[in-house]
Amino acid sequence: MRLAFAAALLLASTSAQAQTAPDISVDTLKEVTKTLSSDAFEGRAPATPAEDKTVAYMIERFKAAGLQPGNHGSWVQDVPLVQITASNVAPLTFTGGKTPVSLAYRKDTVLGTYQVVPHVSVKDSDVVFVGYGINAPERGWNDYASVDVKGKTVVILVNDPDWQMMTLDGPFGGRAMTYYGRWTYKFEEAARQGAAAAIIIHDTEPAAYPWGVVESSWTGPQLEQDTPGDHMDQSKAIGWIQQDSAKALFASAGKDYAALIEAAKHKGFKAVPLGVKASVSWDSAIRRQASKNVIGILPGTAKPDEVVLYSAHWDHLGHCAPVKGDDICNGALDNASGSAALVALAEAHAKAGPAKRSLVFLSVTAEESGLLGSKFYAENPVYPLAKTVGGVNMDGINIIGPAKDFVLVGVGKSELEDMVKPFVAAQGRVIVPEPSPEKGGYYRSDHFSFAKLGVPMLYGESGEDLVKGGKAAGHAASKDYTTNRYHKPQDQYDPNWDWSGGIQDLAIYYGLGRQLAEGSAWPNWYPTAEFRAVRDKSRLGQ
Structure with a gap:
């Protein structure tokens, strides 16, 4: 020191x-x-x-x-944003397996895009399960090492491979999530690998929130930073599917879901083509508008x-x-x-x-x-x-x-x-x-x-x-908020708050x-x- x-x-x-x-x-x-x-x-x-x-x-x-205005005499800093609102979202379909799988928007899947385009279309894209979708050279881990996913749809697990450990000494920090476990990273890496679409399997515990949070956060107008290039270096489609929907997809592909989930936890996992094709499309309304940060200074x-x-x-x-x-x-x-x-x-x-x-x-x-x-x-x-x-x-x-x-x-x-x-x-x-x-x-x-x-x-x-109720009361309050209020209309002011x-x-x-x-x-x-x-x-x- x-x-x-x-x-x-x-x-x-x-x-x-x-x-x-x-x-x-x-x-x-x-x-x-x-x-x-x-x-x-x-x-x-x-x-x-x-x-x-x-x-x-x-x-x-x-x-x-x-306070005084914090931006050279102004109270605000303009933040250029682009708003993308999806409409006419077709079901996300998987064909070529034992039985067709069709996933309804909101109920079974939520989808979006970073690309600033009026129409999104992914058609007959080969589907590959890439485990946790991690490429971490410093840890000797690359879920993409054995496969070329350019133009394909990747299906990804949320969090890190060792999230179920109760200690903090696993290959990815054990119980503690690294940035490799965040959904933002999953989509960033899929784009770097050239994937046309990237779909994360939702599981409440490792995601840290229930499906209702995903649905409320990912539907309706979506905002992105407005930058030159319109994010065309990103995947066409990104989103989530319910875990039961993922199981139906793997069953249609003739794959053992539980066995592949287990295999993905271990170093040396090789991505698995599912032998099915994904299709989805929707329209995007685009609106560019500067939002504002507010800055005050003493x-x-x-x-x-x-x-x-x-x-x-x-x-x-x-x-x-x-x-x-x-x-x-x-x-x-x-x-x-x-x-x-x-x-x-x-x-x-x-x-x-x-x-x-x-x-x-x-x-x-x-x-x-x-x-x-x-x-x-x-x-x-x-x-x-x-x-x-x-x-x-x-x-x-x-x-x-x-x-x-x-x-x-x-x-x-x-x-x-x-x-x-x-x-x-x-x-x-x-x-x-x-x-x-x-x-x-x-x-x-x-x-x-x-x-x-x-x-x-x-x-x-x-x-x-x-102080009142100990760990049991604190944990119950935390769980109640995450389950019943977080990112939902129930997160409302209560005059009885302490x-x-x-x-x-x-x-x-x-x-x-x-x-x-x-x-x-x-x-x-x-x-x-x-x-x-x-x-x-x-x-x-x-």
Whole structure:
């Protein structure tokens, strides 16, 4: 550990014990969450009239909190997006097997495309099962080694080959998901291999969410970053099929589903042509529109060019698959609560007064569409990433009461983890491993956009060991949310929520951010972290 960083860590321990509790307003948390998740905001979908209302509200709250416009006199940063809405979606059919297999849109399959074209057609494409669809040379693993899939349809398993291990020492991190397990990677690699279509088999446990989440997230208008080339280097069709549909497909192909799933877990697996052909088509309505990130700043007094960052996404799904006639996915917890936390932290820091370094509050768009707003900012930063010290990302705030523990998502990555420990300990809490590392939470929110380009961002939250009810109560609440509310219309504001645990977490985020902003430390990634090299390179010229 560098001497300067070790000294900063010792100071952190002392300051965390002595620090006065920040003035974080529970009324702000309630008011902002309730407002943003009301039906009047129609689920806050980007590139809709609801965006204008959401952006205006976030600007209003940032102004009232005491921030200044954060983009050279403007409150916003334009994020170019293209919206693609599928219609006339034909069934996904597989022919040439023992019996034809026809999968209905939404019920059995969901499909989409990155390509910006008015019509998508995949016809009589040879189907290949490619196991987990991973090409990882550094791990000696390549599911595509024995097959050419150019122009073909690949069927892929979700997560990593060792996701069923209960330890963290497997070839792909055991229970903890690597980026190779994420659906985004599966489609990226399939495109690199030249596949015409890439279909992931949905399984609730390794996917980390039920089919209803896939259906609500993948149907209706879909957003992508609007870039030159219209994403024509991507597969024509991407999507998911239900596990029962996959079993029917394998049976039609005369293949033993269970045996192939088992074989795919092991090094040296060879892709298996299924001997059937896939066809599907649909029309795409295309609309290009800039969405907006909202940026506020509390300028620093001594080193204003050095920036500490807080981020949270303002968007949600808008109108989605209806439940009992309700088709608005309000996104109260995800992420009206995180947006409220962003405002509450801005208020607290402004009340404490400017720090030596600047504090930037970034409310990003299109997280639900693939971290698009944070990705665009990270690639086109208002404040250079080499001058961005680090920060905190918030995606959902604890509304179920105080927890005895604090979870660092993606633990073992950066020195921010050392810096936050005294703040957690000062509350009499303990840091614990992720309860469900197989869900790949580290790759599912906006901190990842910054991490990929070298900026250390903390992503931590209350654990499941509640003061009232212990681990059983915390796990039950977490499971209830994932099963019944996540990405569904039921994620609605509840006036009976207990915000006291959220206030505790925000005190930790405040303390860490304040210490970074008042100090001179430059926390880095641990030497073994995959983002260390890019950070070292970016800082080299400073």
